[in-house]
Amino acid sequence: MASNFGGVASTYVLLYILSACARTSGEFPDFGVIQDIAADIQKKLRSYLDRATGFDVIQKIYEAETRSLDLQELNGDLLVKEMAANLSKKLEEKSEALKIEDVAYVDSKNINSSDPAFQFDEKFLQVVGYENSSIHIPVEIYKGNIDILNGLAWTSRLDEQWKKNLEEDPHLLWQYFGSQTGLMRNYPANIWIEDPNIPDLYDVRRRPWYTQGISSPKDMLILVDTRYYTLKKTFVQANHWNKQILRDFVSQLTSKDMASYIAAFEFAFEEFKKLDELQNRTNGLGAMCNKVIMFLTDGGTEMPEEVFEKYNSNQTVRIFSYAVGPTANPVAAVRWIACNNKGFFYRIPAMGAIRSTVQKHVSAFHSVLGELDRDVEYSDQYLDQFTFHKFLSHGLAESQTQDAYWTYLYTDNLGLGLMTTVTMPVYNRTLDAANQTILGVMGTDITLLEMEEFTKTQKLGPNGYVLSINTNGYILIHPDLKAKKHLDNTTRIYHYTEIAGTTFSLAVVTPTYTELYFAGRTEDIPLERGLRSLQLGDSAVLLAPWNYCPHFELPENATEFDEFIDFLLNNASDCDKTLLQHLFTDGNVTKQMESTWEDVYLSEDNGIFAFIIGTNGGLTRIYPANASQLMEEYKDLWNTQYYRRSFDYNHWIYTAPYSDTAISTNTSMPLVLASRAIQIKVNNKVYIPAGKISPIVMVMVLG
Numbered sequence: 001m002a003s004n005f006g007g008v009a010s011t012y013v014l015l016y017i018l019s020a021c022a023r024t025s026g027e028f029p030d031f032g033v034i035q036d037i038a039a040d041i042q043k044k045l046r047s048y049l050d051r052a053t054g055f056d057v058i059q060k061i062y063e064a065e066t067r068s069l070d071l072q073e074l075n076g077d078l079l080v081k082e083m084a085a086n087l088s089k090k091l092e093e094k095s096e097a098l099k100i101e102d103v104a105y106v107d108s109k110n111i112n113s114s115d116p117a118f119q120f121d122e123k124f125l126q127v128v129g130y131e132n133s134s135i136h137i138p139v140e141i142y143k144g145n146i147d148i149l150n151g152l153a154w155t156s157r158l159d160e161q162w163k164k165n166l167e168e169d170p171h172l173l174w175q176y177f178g179s180q181t182g183l184m185r186n187y188p189a190n191i192w193i194e195d196p197n198i199p200d201l202y203d204v205r206r207r208p209w210y211t212q213g214i215s216s217p218k219d220m221l222i223l224v225d226t227r228y229y230t231l232k233k234t235f236v237q238a239n240h241w242n243k244q245i246l247r248d249f250v251s252q253l254t255s256k257d258m259a260s261y262i263a264a265f266e267f268a269f270e271e272f273k274k275l276d277e278l279q280n281r282t283n284g285l286g287a288m289c290n291k292v293i294m295f296l297t298d299g300g301t302e303m304p305e306e307v308f309e310k311y312n313s314n315q316t317v318r319i320f321s322y323a324v325g326p327t328a329n330p331v332a333a334v335r336w337i338a339c340n341n342k343g344f345f346y347r348i349p350a351m352g353a354i355r356s357t358v359q360k361h362v363s364a365f366h367s368v369l370g371e372l373d374r375d376v377e378y379s380d381q382y383l384d385q386f387t388f389h390k391f392l393s394h395g396l397a398e399s400q401t402q403d404a405y406w407t408y409l410y411t412d413n414l415g416l417g418l419m420t421t422v423t424m425p426v427y428n429r430t431l432d433a434a435n436q437t438i439l440g441v442m443g444t445d446i447t448l449l450e451m452e453e454f455t456k457t458q459k460l461g462p463n464g465y466v467l468s469i470n471t472n473g474y475i476l477i478h479p480d481l482k483a484k485k486h487l488d489n490t491t492r493i494y495h496y497t498e499i500a501g502t503t504f505s506l507a508v509v510t511p512t513y514t515e516l517y518f519a520g521r522t523e524d525i526p527l528e529r530g531l532r533s534l535q536l537g538d539s540a541v542l543l544a545p546w547n548y549c550p551h552f553e554l555p556e557n558a559t560e561f562d563e564f565i566d567f568l569l570n571n572a573s574d575c576d577k578t579l580l581q582h583l584f585t586d587g588n589v590t591k592q593m594e595s596t597w598e599d600v601y602l603s604e605d606n607g608i609f610a611f612i613i614g615t616n617g618g619l620t621r622i623y624p625a626n627a628s629q630l631m632e633e634y635k636d637l638w639n640t641q642y643y644r645r646s647f648d649y650n651h652w653i654y655t656a657p658y659s660d661t662a663i664s665t666n667t668s669m670p671l672v673l674a675s676r677a678i679q680i681k682v683n684n685k686v687y688i689p690a691g692k693i694s695p696i697v698m699v700m701v702l703g
């Protein structure tokens with residue numbers, strides 16, 4: 001069976017029709033004739049498949065069975081709120097692991113892999129040690145530096161807290177702390193893998209999760225001293241696409257003539273004025289918090305005092321100014337602009353100084369935005385980087401804010417799959433201390449798989465799904481994070497809500513036909529009877545790799561399948577009752593088809609290779625049993641295209657294997673999957689319990 005399906009079958013059918021018409025009339029038929037022939041073939045195929053596969057029989061069995069089922073109407077709004085609450089609770093547990101009341105030195109670069117305290121761990125896919133955390137210090141920082149030694153001392157107490165966190169949540173992955181001095185403490189301890197040919201340039205302060213962790217919400221306008229350009233006529237979200245537009249724009253800038261600071265700042269404040277008016281008319285547009293102007297220039301003498309008095313007398317918009325380049329141009333005015341607007345002035349003498357400049361004051365830049373409104377004299381004394389850094393962090397430490405921040409989804413470099421990181425800034429809370437600063441950022445990871453455990457989609461059917469997206473358009477949850485492979489014209493309904501305590505929203509997406517879902521039975525099927533329906537007989541059974549039982553991983557082959565049966569005999573009470581009853585229901589219903597299939601299979605040479613039923617309970621039944629290998633790689637029904645396509649159309653769907661080479665005369669004819677969903681009306685609501693699938697030999701279809 002080929003693993004990819006395409007439109008080969010329909011192409012062969014069309015060629016067959018055209019060639020037949022050409023032989024009889026000698027002329028190419030018009031479109032109406034072709035349509036009539038195609039409709040006739042479709043009608044005959046449907047009649048033949050309905051009869052030969054026993055479609056009407058299985059439909060009637062399921063209709064009778066619905067009287068014993070508890071079928072609930074799907075309420076998308078209620079369901080998405082329930083999912084969001086569960087996910088919020090789980091994410092809050094991850095955030096709680098970062099909160100510390102108080103903040104053995106194991107160098108991750110010098111760990112001996114043969115140390116018995118370090119063992120390979122399946123959860124991390126590498127060697128780790130749970131006795132201690134490990135330390136990474138950037139190569140350019142002296143390990144004996146007093147700030148590093150102090151950091152090592154006070155962060156050592158984190159180990160005890162991290163161990164407690166792991167006891168409370170065994171699914172926790174990495175827990176780590178990055179300090180403002182560059183030190184990174186990671187638990188459990190791991191070996192830092194280095195390439196001898198590449199210098200270790202890792203610095204925690206440059207990592208996205210660290211810089212995002214110390215960020216605060218802000219509306220920012222960037223002014224660049226160059227000839228006249230306007231990139232955007234309004235504020236836009238700082239998402240990936242807009243950032244790329246900005247990069248492309250900046251790469252084309254050229255310098256020309258003398259800039260007018262007055263005109264530039266008038267333009268900037270007018271844009272903020274327009275934004276304020278929009279925010280008053282709309283809910284949630286922009287950050288609705290801090291306002292910042294980034295001002296980059298090579299120097300100048302113009303002092304726009306009247307502009308600031310008119311627009312920014314209360315200093316609600318803060319200005320950060322940068323003198324760019326090695327020029328000898330005067331910068332006193334540039335410094336004054338920043339210092340008189342609650343901002344900061346800094347020099348960037350060359351391209352090579354950009355990274356170090358940003359690294360030195362990135363935390364200061366973000367932390368100043370949280371400074372409480374109070375009378376402060378912003379003067380040249382704050383030009384000292386260390387003094388300025390202490391001062392800027394003071395505001396957020398005083399305000400006692402400690403909000404968790406969730407990063408966008410990314411692929412773990414160590415093979416743990418897609419994940420997100422939750423971070424939280426850590427501040428010095430000592431109110432009388434002279435150095436109230438940001439100390440660093442705490443972080444921990446959570447994988448996409450773990451999050452999806454709290455957004456179960458069994459109620460949604462194979463074509464319903466859950467997605468989550470943040471305010472900047474980054475996707476947190478989406479099936480495969482890619483578009484569906486088949487196209488349809490089915491209307492989808494979106495139900496969405498916020499996930500409390502995060503910047504994300506959650507949505508449940510369902511087709512209009514998903515109206516009822518299996519919630520249980522009026523009377524449970526006894527365990528022994530349910531298990532008999534799953535055991536091998538004239539037909540074979542495959543199960544989707546779903547989490548029927550939390551403590552048992554569904555086996556991959558038939559031999560181990562018996563182990564699952566044995567596990568259920570002794571541990572069924574530990575399993576998901578609704579999933580098991582759904583599975584037993586489908587097992588009992590589909591097993592009744594064996595006699596019907598046997599009569600058809602033995603009485604006619606009808607070109608049918610096998611009979612298959614796939615169900616929403618995760619069961620696939622194949623007759624005869626020796627044809628089960630045909631469907632082995634497609635047993636996860638909800639992830640197969642032919643099964644999902646069947647639900648979108650109320651007729652037979654044909655799926656052919658794709659091949660870009662000619663079929664040899666010595667090659668067995670490929671199989672076409674003909675599939676159709678079973679639809680049942682219950683109180684005028686649609687219930688789709690299963691899809692009927694029959695692989696048929698292509699030559700029988702075309703002949």
